[in-house]
Amino acid sequence: IRKQKLIPKAQYGGRHAVTMLPGGGIGPECMGYVRDIFKYIGAPVDFEVVDIDPNVDNDDDVQYAITTIKRNGVGLKGNIETKSEAAYVTSRNVALRNELDMYAYVLNCKSSGNIETKSEAAYVTSRNVALRNELDMYAYVLNCKSFPGVSTRHKDIDITIIRQNTEGEYAMLEHESVRGVIESMKVVTASNSERVARFAFEFAKKNGKKKVTTVHKANIMKLSDGLFLETSRRLAKEYPEIEHNDMIIDNCCMQLVAKPHQFDVMLMTNLYGSIVSNVVCGLLGGAGLLSGRNYGDHYAVFEPGTRNTGTAIAGKNVANPIAMINASIDMLEHLGHHYHAELLRRAVHRTVNEDRVLTPDCGGTASSTDVVNSIIGNIGHVGH
Numbered sequence: 052i053r054k055q056k057l058i059p060k061a062q063y064g065g066r067h068a069v070t071m072l073p074g075g076g077i078g079p080e081c082m083g084y085v086r087d088i089f090k091y092i093g094a095p096v097d098f099e100v101v102d103i104d105p106n107v108d109n110d111d112d113v114q115y116a117i118t119t120i121k122r123n124g125v126g127l128k129g130n131i132e133t134k135s136e137a138a139y140v141t142s143r144n145v146a147l148r149n150e151l152d153m154y155a156y157v158l159n160c161k162s163s164g165n166i167e168t169k170s171e172a173a174y175v176t177s178r179n180v181a182l183r184n185e186l187d188m189y190a191y192v193l194n195c196k197s198f199p200g201v202s203t204r205h206k207d208i209d210i211t212i213i214r215q216n217t218e219g220e221y222a223m224l225e226h227e228s229v230r231g232v233i234e235s236m237k238v239v240t241a242s243n244s245e246r247v248a249r250f251a252f253e254f255a256k257k258n259g260k261k262k263v264t265t266v267h268k269a270n271i272m273k274l275s276d277g278l279f280l281e282t283s284r285r286l287a288k289e290y291p292e293i294e295h296n297d298m299i300i301d302n303c304c305m306q307l308v309a310k311p312h313q314f315d316v317m318l319m320t321n322l323y324g325s326i327v328s329n330v331v332c333g334l335l336g337g338a339g340l341l342s343g344r345n346y347g348d349h350y351a352v353f354e355p356g357t358r359n360t361g362t363a364i365a366g367k368n369v370a371n372p373i374a375m376i377n378a379s380i381d382m383l384e385h386l387g388h389h390y391h392a393e394l395l396r397r398a399v400h401r402t403v404n405e406d407r408v409l410t411p412d413c414g415g416t417a418s419s420t421d422v423v424n425s426i427i428g429n430i431g432h433v434g435h
């Protein structure tokens with residue numbers, strides 16, 4: 052990362068402005084905990100809160116969020132609900148022909164009037180994806196380190212997942228070419244493959260990592276994943292001190308749940324990254340612990356690692372607040388507020404690993420607010 056460009060200058064009094072996107076589900080309550088804790092420790096951060104309503108059919112909120120992140124340089128984000136069903140406007144001309152099952156066309160030089168079709172797709176795309184794409188945050192980093200206080204099958208896992216974050220299977224280019232036939236495009240470019248591969252090798256070099264594993268399905272997707280794989284192999288030659296190997300995604304998932312200690316840094320395309328991230332989060336104790344980081348050359352956004360909304364448990368005081376609090380620690384670290392980041396990190400460590408104040412997802416009986424109160428209590432201890 053070109054740090055100088057990425058880290059925004061502090062404002063008057065050494066404070067930073069950060070865009071806060073609470074999102075849906077448990078996002079708002081988790082952001083409330085972060086704000087309480089930041090107030091308690093006196094973190095020099097002022098939040099600019101932008102609520103994005105996923106039910107509104109325009110993207111004004113998203114554009115506003117993008118503008119504020121561009122201004123502040125940094126965001127802290129919950130997940131914005133994305134509806135699964137498509138509500139997009141297809142060509143009325145095509146729809147007419149398809150609905151009437153007019154499967155053959157005979158050109159007899161007598162035309163009917165054409166109905167104008169808007170060129171822009173009006174379907175509701177993922178706001179999360181739109182944000183990452185518009186801010187060109189091409190690399191996603193998920194540090195997956197075991198929590199000694201959370202009981203899991205495998206101990207002492209230490210894996211970093213680096214995921215291409217702006218293209219691949221998330222290009223959101225899907226269409227129904229004829230009724231019943233959906234085509235979905237996976238876009239892999241040489242330039243983005245190179246940027247994220249370089250990011251992975253540079254990350255490994257700077258953090259004393261020994262190995263990078265490129266995960267792919269190039270045996271089937273020979274051109275797209277083939278390009279991604281070949282690019283990482285080419286760049287690996289520039290980093291002879293770092294071992295490089297590759298693994299097919301299917302085998303990778305099996306290896307991960309059986310022998311996770313063989314992995315160090317893992318590099319992959321967008322969808323594999325999402326799936327593998329959830330697998331590793333599951334190995335370490337679930338959705339409520341790990342935080343993830345989105346980076347481009349200019350902006351950085353911090354969020355819980357699995358990126359889901361937890362809508363079913365919202366408002367019940369059972370959500371694990373640790374993932375969002377860890378995201379806020381990453382953010383403080385990024386802004387150069389090392390003292391506050393370390394203070395909070397040590398308090399979280401004590402709550403989770405020593406006092407074992409855990410929510411039900413990690414096998415405990417504590418409520419979300421019990422965990423937050425324990426962290427606040429521990430700040431006094433670790434601060435001395």
Ligand code: NAI
Pocket residue numbers: 076077130131132133134179180325338339340357358359360361362363364369370371372374412
């Ligand atoms: P979900 O929100 O239902 O969560 C999956 C499971 O993890 C649930 O059992 C939930 O209770 C649990 N969980 C999540 N966070 C937790 C926490 N902090 N503490 C305790 N338990 C927690 O996941 P689902 O159904 O996969 O996705 C819901 C929404 O999230 C959808 O709108 C989807 O589009 C979005 N999503 C977005 C992703 C992205 O990359 N932006 C990735 C995954 C989901």
